[in-house]
Amino acid sequence: MATRSDTPTRHYDEKLETILKCAAKIFAEKGFHSTSIRDISRATGMSLAGLYYYFRTKEELLFLIQERCILTLLQRWETVNPDEDARVRVRLFAENHLGFFLHNMHEMKVMAHEDESLTGKFQEQMLVLKRRYVKILMDLIGEVQGRESGRVIDIRAATFALFGMMNWIYTWYHPKRDLPLPQLIEQMLRIYFFGLLKGGESAEPWFTAEAAERDDVTFSLWRNLPD
Amino acid sequence: MATRSDTPTRHYDEKLETILKCAAKIFAEKGFHSTSIRDISRATGMSLAGLYYYFRTKEELLFLIQERCILTLLQRWETVNPDEDARVRVRLFAENHLGFFLHNMHEMKVMAHEDESLTGKFQEQMLVLKRRYVKILMDLIGEVQGRESGRVIDIRAATFALFGMMNWIYTWYHPKRDLPLPQLIEQMLRIYFFGLLKGGESAEPWFTAEAAERDDVTFSLWRNLPD
Amino acid sequence: MATRSDTPTRHYDEKLETILKCAAKIFAEKGFHSTSIRDISRATGMSLAGLYYYFRTKEELLFLIQERCILTLLQRWETVNPDEDARVRVRLFAENHLGFFLHNMHEMKVMAHEDESLTGKFQEQMLVLKRRYVKILMDLIGEVQGRESGRVIDIRAATFALFGMMNWIYTWYHPKRDLPLPQLIEQMLRIYFFGLLKGGESAEPWFTAEAAERDDVTFSLWRNLPD
Amino acid sequence: MATRSDTPTRHYDEKLETILKCAAKIFAEKGFHSTSIRDISRATGMSLAGLYYYFRTKEELLFLIQERCILTLLQRWETVNPDEDARVRVRLFAENHLGFFLHNMHEMKVMAHEDESLTGKFQEQMLVLKRRYVKILMDLIGEVQGRESGRVIDIRAATFALFGMMNWIYTWYHPKRDLPLPQLIEQMLRIYFFGLLKGGESAEPWFTAEAAERDDVTFSLWRNLPD
DNA sequence: GATGAATGAGCGTTCATTCAT
DNA sequence: CATGAATGAACGCTCATTCAT
Numbered sequence: 001m002a003t004r005s006d007t008p009t010r011h012y013d014e015k016l017e018t019i020l021k022c023a024a025k026i027f028a029e030k031g032f033h034s035t036s037i038r039d040i041s042r043a044t045g046m047s048l049a050g051l052y053y054y055f056r057t058k059e060e061l062l063f064l065i066q067e068r069c070i071l072t073l074l075q076r077w078e079t080v081n082p083d084e085d086a087r088v089r090v091r092l093f094a095e096n097h098l099g100f101f102l103h104n105m106h107e108m109k110v111m112a113h114e115d116e117s118l119t120g121k122f123q124e125q126m127l128v129l130k131r132r133y134v135k136i137l138m139d140l141i142g143e144v145q146g147r148e149s150g151r152v153i154d155i156r157a158a159t160f161a162l163f164g165m166m167n168w169i170y171t172w173y174h175p176k177r178d179l180p181l182p183q184l185i186e187q188m189l190r191i192y193f194f195g196l197l198k199g200g201e202s203a204e205p206w207f208t209a210e211a212a213e214r215d216d217v218t219f220s221l222w223r224n225l226p227d
Numbered sequence: 228m229a230t231r232s233d234t235p236t237r238h239y240d241e242k243l244e245t246i247l248k249c250a251a252k253i254f255a256e257k258g259f260h261s262t263s264i265r266d267i268s269r270a271t272g273m274s275l276a277g278l279y280y281y282f283r284t285k286e287e288l289l290f291l292i293q294e295r296c297i298l299t300l301l302q303r304w305e306t307v308n309p310d311e312d313a314r315v316r317v318r319l320f321a322e323n324h325l326g327f328f329l330h331n332m333h334e335m336k337v338m339a340h341e342d343e344s345l346t347g348k349f350q351e352q353m354l355v356l357k358r359r360y361v362k363i364l365m366d367l368i369g370e371v372q373g374r375e376s377g378r379v380i381d382i383r384a385a386t387f388a389l390f391g392m393m394n395w396i397y398t399w400y401h402p403k404r405d406l407p408l409p410q411l412i413e414q415m416l417r418i419y420f421f422g423l424l425k426g427g428e429s430a431e432p433w434f435t436a437e438a439a440e441r442d443d444v445t446f447s448l449w450r451n452l453p454d
Numbered sequence: 455m456a457t458r459s460d461t462p463t464r465h466y467d468e469k470l471e472t473i474l475k476c477a478a479k480i481f482a483e484k485g486f487h488s489t490s491i492r493d494i495s496r497a498t499g500m501s502l503a504g505l506y507y508y509f510r511t512k513e514e515l516l517f518l519i520q521e522r523c524i525l526t527l528l529q530r531w532e533t534v535n536p537d538e539d540a541r542v543r544v545r546l547f548a549e550n551h552l553g554f555f556l557h558n559m560h561e562m563k564v565m566a567h568e569d570e571s572l573t574g575k576f577q578e579q580m581l582v583l584k585r586r587y588v589k590i591l592m593d594l595i596g597e598v599q600g601r602e603s604g605r606v607i608d609i610r611a612a613t614f615a616l617f618g619m620m621n622w623i624y625t626w627y628h629p630k631r632d633l634p635l636p637q638l639i640e641q642m643l644r645i646y647f648f649g650l651l652k653g654g655e656s657a658e659p660w661f662t663a664e665a666a667e668r669d670d671v672t673f674s675l676w677r678n679l680p681d
Numbered sequence: 682m683a684t685r686s687d688t689p690t691r692h693y694d695e696k697l698e699t700i701l702k703c704a705a706k707i708f709a710e711k712g713f714h715s716t717s718i719r720d721i722s723r724a725t726g727m728s729l730a731g732l733y734y735y736f737r738t739k740e741e742l743l744f745l746i747q748e749r750c751i752l753t754l755l756q757r758w759e760t761v762n763p764d765e766d767a768r769v770r771v772r773l774f775a776e777n778h779l780g781f782f783l784h785n786m787h788e789m790k791v792m793a794h795e796d797e798s799l800t801g802k803f804q805e806q807m808l809v810l811k812r813r814y815v816k817i818l819m820d821l822i823g824e825v826q827g828r829e830s831g832r833v834i835d836i837r838a839a840t841f842a843l844f845g846m847m848n849w850i851y852t853w854y855h856p857k858r859d860l861p862l863p864q865l866i867e868q869m870l871r872i873y874f875f876g877l878l879k880g881g882e883s884a885e886p887w888f889t890a891e892a893a894e895r896d897d898v899t900f901s902l903w904r905n906l907p908d
Numbered sequence: 909g910a911t912g913a914a915t916g917a918g919c920g921t922t923c924a925t926t927c928a929t
Numbered sequence: 930c931a932t933g934a935a936t937g938a939a940c941g942c943t944c945a946t947t948c949a950t
Contacts, residue, residue: 012933031343033260037920049922050935058920087424113340115398116258144423153426154406157414160399161392168391171342172383179381187384195422196371197314199380238909264945276947277910285945466912485797487714491941501915503943512941541878567794569852570712598877608860610853611868612877618849619842625796626841633835641838649876650825650839651768692930718924730926731931739924 016054019044021106024065028106028170032062032114062114063122069111070129073100077136085206086143091189093137098166098185102173109170134159162192243281243291246271248333251292255333255397259289259344289341290349296338297356300327304363312433313370318416320364325393325412329400336397364389389419470508473498475560478519482560482624486516486571516568517576523565524583527554531590539660540597545643547591552620552639556627563624591616616646697735697745700725702787705746709787709851713743713795743795744803750792751810754781758817766887767824772870774818779847779866783854790851818843843873 022044026035037058041048055061073096080092101108118126138159145153165188172178179187190199193207249271253262264285268275282288300323307319328335345353365386372380392415399405406414417426420434476498480489491512495502509515527550534546555562572580592613599607619642626632633641647661703725707716718739722729736742754777761773782789799807819840826834846869853859860868874888 015934031260033258034344036918038918047936048920049937052921053934056921141423152428153417153423154410154414156399156404157406157411158418158423160395161415161418163399164392164395165388166391168387168395171391172387177383179384183381184384187381188388190380191385191388191419191422193422193424195418195420195425196368196380196385197420198422198425201379242909263943265943274911275945276912279946280909469913485714487712488798490939492939502941503916504914506942507913510942595877606882607871607877608864608868610858611860611865612872614849614853615846615869615872618847618852619845622841622845622849625845626837631837633838637835638838641835642842644834645839645842645873645876647876647878649872649874649879650822650834651874652876652879655833696930717922719922728932729924730933733925734930 012054019046019051019054020061020065020068023061024106024110027062027065027114028109032110032117059118059122062110063118063126065107066111066114066118066126067129069100069104069107070126070133073097074129074133076100086140087193088206090137090140090144091193091207093140094162094166094189094192095185098169098188099181101166101169102181102184105170105173108167112167112170134163137162165192239281246273246278246281246288247292247295250288251333251337254289254292254341255336259337259341286345286349289337290345290353292334293338293341293345293353294356296327296331296334297353297360300324301356301360303327313367314420314433317364317367317371318420318434320367321389321393321416321419322412325396325415326408328393328396329408329411332397332400335394339394339397361386361390392419466508473500473505473508474515474519474522477515478560478564481516481519481568482563486564486568513572513576516564517572517580519561520565520568520572520580521583523554523558523561524580524587527551528583528587530554540594541647541660544591544594544598545647545661547594548616548620548643548646549639552623552642553635555620555623556635556638559624559627562621566621566624588613588617619646693735700727700732700735700742701746701749704742705787705791708743708746708795709790713791713798740799740803743791744799744807746788747792747795747799747807748810750781750785750788751807751814754778755810755814757781767821768874768887771818771821771825772874772888774821775843775847775870775873776866779850779869780862782847782850783862783865786851786854789848793848793851815840815844846873 019040023035023040026039026043030039037051038048040061041051044051055064076096077093080089080096082089084092138155141158141162142155145155145158169184173184178184187199189207193199246267250262250267253266253270257266264278265275267288268278271278282291303323304320307316307323309316311319365382368385368389369382372382372385396411400411405411414426416434420426473494477489477494480493480497484493491505492502494515495505498505509518530550531547534543534550536543538546569580592609595612595616596609599609599612623638627638632638643661700721704716704721707720707724711720718732719729721742722732725732736745757777758774761770761777763770765773819836822839822843823836826836826839850865854865859865870888
C-alpha cells in the first residue's frame with residue numbers, strides 16, 4: 001500500500017484511462033454504433049458488467065472520450081502568447097490542432113466522425129466546447145482578414161475550409177506512406193495561407209522564422225492524450 | 228438506353244428512385260447503423276417485407292446510394308473538355324463536385340460519412356470507383372504543380388486538402404446562413420489557389436474569365452440526382 | 455381459406471387471445487416483475503421476438519390484460535336493471551364481481567395484485583376505468599345508506615370493506631377445499647349485509663327471493679373472459 | 682435476554698433497525714422485485730457491500746421485515762385476557778391487527794403484498810407463523826359461531842372476509858382523507874359484526890362498553906414497530 | 909409485387925452478490 | 930465494520946431478414 005494521500009482514486013483513474021484509450025481505438029475502427037460494449041469488454045479484458053463501474057452508458061463513454069480531446073486542445077491553446085502576430089497565431093492554432101490530431105488519431109477521428117452520435121445533454125455540452133474552440137480560430141481569421149484586402153473572403157467559409165483540410169486527414173493519412181508530421185503541417189499551412197499556386201515559393205519571414213526554431217520536440221507533447 | 232415509354236421495369240425504377248432518395252435522407256440524418264429498415268418502411272409508406280423486393284440487404288441499399296452518386300460524378304466529368312488549361316480543369320472539377328454536393332447534400336453526406344460502413348464486395352467496388360475519381364483530381368494537381376515552382380508541394384496532401392475543404396461542408400453549411408452556392412465555390416477555390424492572404428485580391432484572367440460566362444444555370448443540372 | 459370478410463384479423467386476434475390468457479396465468483403465479491418475456495415465450499411456444507408483434511412492451515401486455523378485465527366487468531354491469539332495489543343492486547354488483555373473479559382468477563389476481571405495476575399513461579388509463587367501477591358501488595352503498603339508519607357508516611370505508619372482502623379471495627381460495635361459487639357469494643353477502651352475528655339467520659325476502667331464481671347457469675357466462 | 686446496556690450487538694441492532702425500516706418503506710413503495718439493493722444503499726447512505734453485513738440475501742431482508750411484523754402481532758396478542766367473551770376477543774384481535782397495520786403501514790403492506798415473494802425455507806417459516814396467526818382468529822370466529830344460529834356461516838370464509846376487509850386497507854386508505862384510526866376500526870367491526878344494514882344502529886352493550894374504556898392511547902403502543 | 913407474421917442473434921443495461929482490503 | 934471494484938447471469942427489447950400467401 002503506497003502513501004495514503006495519492007492512492008484512493010489512483011487505481012480508478014488508471015483503469016478509466018485504459019478503457020478510454022481502448023474504446024477510442026475501437027470506435028475509430030468500427031464506428032460508435034457498430035461497436036458493442038462486448039467488443040470493449042473483450043478488448044480491455046474486463047467483464048461486461050465491470051465496465052459499467054466506469055461509465056453509466058455507452059454514450060457517456062463516447063462523451064468522455066470527446067470531452068477529454070477538446071479540453072486538452074483548449075487547455076493547450078491557453079499557453080500561446082496572445083501578443084503574437086495574428087497570422088502566426090493561426091499557424092500555431094493549426095500546429096496545435098494537427099499535432100494533437102496526428103498523435104491521437106483514434107480520439108480525433110472519433111471526435112470528427114462521431115460528432116452526431118451524441119444526443120441530449122451530452123450533445124449540448126460538447127456543442128458548447130466545440131463552439132468555443134471554433135470561435136478561437138474564427139476570430140483569428142477575422143483578425144487576419146481585417147488587415148488584408150477588401151474583406152472579400154467570408155470568415156465562416158474560410159474557417160471551416162481550414163478545419164475541413166485538417167479534419168479530413170483521418171480519411172486518407174497513412175504514416176508510412178505520407179509526409180511526416182512536421183512537413184504535413186507545413187504543406188497544409190502553405191496551401192491555406194498562400195494557395196496551391198504560390199505556396200511552393202512562399203518564404204515570407206513571419207512564416208518561416210518561427211517554425212525554424214521549433215522542431216519535432218514540440219509535438220512530443222502530444223504523444224499521449226493525458227499529458 | 229431503351230425507349231423510355233413502355234419498359235416493364237418502369238414502375239420498378241420509379242419506386243426504387245423513391246426508396247433511394249428516402250433512404251439517403253434518413254441515412255444522412257441518423258446515420259447508417261442507427262437507421263433501421265423499419266425507419267425506411269415508415270418513411271416510404273411501404274411494408275417492411277415489401278422493401279426487400281428492391282434490395283437484398285440493408286448494406287446493398289447503402290451501396291446503391293453511394294454508387295449512383297459517384298457514377299453521376301464520373302459521368303458528368305466526361306463532358307469536360309480535356310484541352311482546357313489544367314488550372315481551369317481543377318476549377319471545373321471542384322465546381323462539378325461542389326455543385327453536385329450542394330444539390331444532393333443527403334447523398335453526399337452519406338457518401339462522405341458512411342464510407343466505412345460498406346464491407347466486402349461492396350466496399351471493394353466503391354473503392355475502385357472512388358480511386359478512379361480521386362485519381363482524376365490528383366493527376367490534375369500534378370499537372371498544375373509540374374508547371375509551377377520547384378515541386379515543393381506534396382501531391383497527395385494537396386489533393387486531399389482540397390477534398391477535405393469540400394467534403395467537410397456537410398458538417399457546417401446552412402443554406403440560410405451561409406453564402407449561396409456560386410459564391411461558396413468561388414471562395415473555396417480562391418483560398419485553395421491563391422491562399423487566404425492573397426485570395427482576396429486575386430483576379431487572374433484564367434480564373435475569372437471562364438467563370439463569368441457561367442451562371443447558376445450550370446448548377447441546375449444537379450438539382451436532382453437522377454437527371 | 456374462409457370467407458374473405460372475417461379473416462384479416464382473425465388469426466391475429468386468436469393468437470393475441472392465447473398470449474393474454476397465458477401471460478395472465480404466469481403473471482398470477484410468479485408476479486409481473488418476476489415474469490420474464492422469455493417465460494411467456496416458453497409458455498406460449500412462440501419465439502421471444504415474435505411476441506413483440508402483439509404488444510410493444512411488457513407493461514403494455516399487463517395493461518391489455520387488466521383493461522380487458524375491467525372493460526368486461528363494466529360492460530356486464532350495463533345489463534343490470536337500474537330500477538331494482540338498491541340493496542338488490544349491491545347484491546347483483548357483488549355477484550357480477552365475484553362471479554367474474556372466480557371464473558377468471560388469474561386475470562383478477564393480476565388486476566388486484568399488479569395494480570401498481572403500471573406506470574405513466576397505462577396507469578392513468580386504468581385509474582380512470584377503476585374509478586368508474588368503484589364509483590358504481592360507492593353510489594349504490596350511498597343509496598342504501600341514505601335510506602337506513604342515521605348515516606353512521608362512512609361510505610368510502612363501507613365500499614372498500616366490500617371490495618376488500620371480495621378481492622382478498624385470491625390469497626386464500628382453493629376451489630377444492632372451499633365453498634363452491636354460489637355459496638361463497640351467499641356467505642360474503644350475508645356477512646356484509648347482516649353481519650357475522652345475524653348473518654346466519656337472515657332470510658329477508660328481498661335477499662332470498664331473487665337468488666332463488668338464479669342458479670349456477672348465471673355464472674357460466676363468466677367462464678371465459680371474452681364472451 | 683441480556684442486560685440491555687452494553688452488549689456488543691447494540692450498534693448492530695440499531696443499524697439493522699434503520700435498514701429494516703428503510704427497506705420496508707421502499708419495498709412498500711416500489712415493490713420487492715422492483716427494488717434493488719442499490720436503492721436501499723442509496724436510501725440508507727450505506728455502501729452496497731456494507732449492507733451485506735446485516736443480511737445474507739435480499740430475500741432474507743424481506744423475511745426479516747415480515748417476521749418482525751408477525752412476531753410483534755403474535756406477541757401483542759398474548760397480552761389479551763382469554764377469559765373475555767369471544768365476540769370481545771374478536772374485536773380485540775381486529776383492534777390489534779388494524780392498530781398495528783395503520784401505525785406500520787409500510788411493513789404491513791410488505792407483509793400483505795409480498796406474501797409470495799418469499800421462497801424456500803423463508804416461505805415455509807413465514808407460513809408457519811401466519812398459519813398460527815390466522816388460526817387464532819379462525820378459532821375465535823368458530824367460538825362465536827358455535828354459540829349463534831345453526832352454523833350457517835362457513836368459518837374459513839368468515840375469517841378471511843375479515844382479513845380481507847382489513848388487509849385491503851393499504852390499497853385505498855389516506856390518513857388525510859379518510860376516517861381517523863379509532864373510527865375506522867369501529868366502522869369495520871360494525872359492518873363485520875352487524876352488517877351494513879344494521880351496523881348503523883347497533884349499540885349492543887358488549888360491543889360499546891369495552892371500547893369506551895379505551896382510547897387512542899392504546900394505539901400509541903404501535904407507533905413504532907420495535908417497541 | 910406486396911405483406912403479415914415470425915425468428916435467431918445480439919444489443920445496452922441492471923441485478924444480486926462477492927471479495928480483497 | 931465497511932467499502933471499492935468486480936462479475937455471471939439475466940433482462941427487456943430491437944434488428945435485419947425470411948417466407949407463405
